[in-house]
Amino acid sequence: MKFIHLSDLHFHRSTRDNKEAEDVLNYIDNTYPDHKLIITGDTIDDGDELQCKNAMQALQKFKGRVYLCPGNHDFGAAGNFFSKERAERFDRLLTVPLEQGGTFTGDNTPVVNIVKDKIDEVMLIALDTNLETDHPFDFACGEVGDAQRSALDNILTSLTCAKTTKIVFFHHHAFIHNNPFMELKDARGLMRCLYHRVDVVLFGHKHVSKEWKNCNGIQYVLASDNSPGKEWAREISVHNGKVEVNPIAISEDAGKQS
Secondary structure: EEEEEEEOOOOOOHHHHHHHHHHHHHHHHHHHHEEEEEEEEOOEEOOOOHHHHHHHHHHOOHHHOOOEEHHHHHHEEEEEEEEEHHHHHHHHHHHOOOOOOOOOOOOOOOOEEEEOOOOOEEEEEOOEEEEOOOOOOOOOOEEEOOHHHHHHHHHHOOOOOOOOOOEEEOOOOOOOOOHHHOEEEEEEHHHHHHOOOOOEEEEOOOOEEEEEEEEEEEOOOOOOOOOOOOEEEEEEEEEOOOOEEEEEEEOOOHHOOO
């Protein structure tokens, strides 16, 4: 079973501004028809309805094999002001039509999907790390919150199948500390909850690609840059319960080099 980690597609209203994001998705669809996608937030740029529709048009071919979590730009105007209306729109126009198995607004519960093939079972756990604030200097920060972290703990505690590979993904960067404009405020509490209990953690937000191996008791912690216009992403392979991470081409130029 193979997954591709993308992030920060930032679909705009104008189709002209979406060419790089569409090129990446079209290349993946044509080149890796069996790969599943995990997109760690900021699929759209500021929660606008037309942006949602443009993103849905580009992502509908991945229905059943794409998994999203929301970022600050998905839920807020210009990525700065949380908007309940925009958050609900994201669920209505993207989360539900793409059959994510749950919604992100209203209950502070992680969205869980179980993906299986003949050999492996993978649990995908999506978190909403958006901070619900009306202060523009706070909103690019993130927070899991006590309720969602407690629900996550219950999910991981009740998991009885040791062979299930667990991938947790969210938007805000887990290793930005003491930055009042970008940090995940309760990152340490989240990582304590995940310590030695999951196999892979994914996030985006900072537009910087980085990989940590065997970090905080987790086999792989992966940060994705903003994927549009990039040549490479990371492929997460799960086979017989073993996880491997490798670079994968997401553009024609990179595909010719590989």
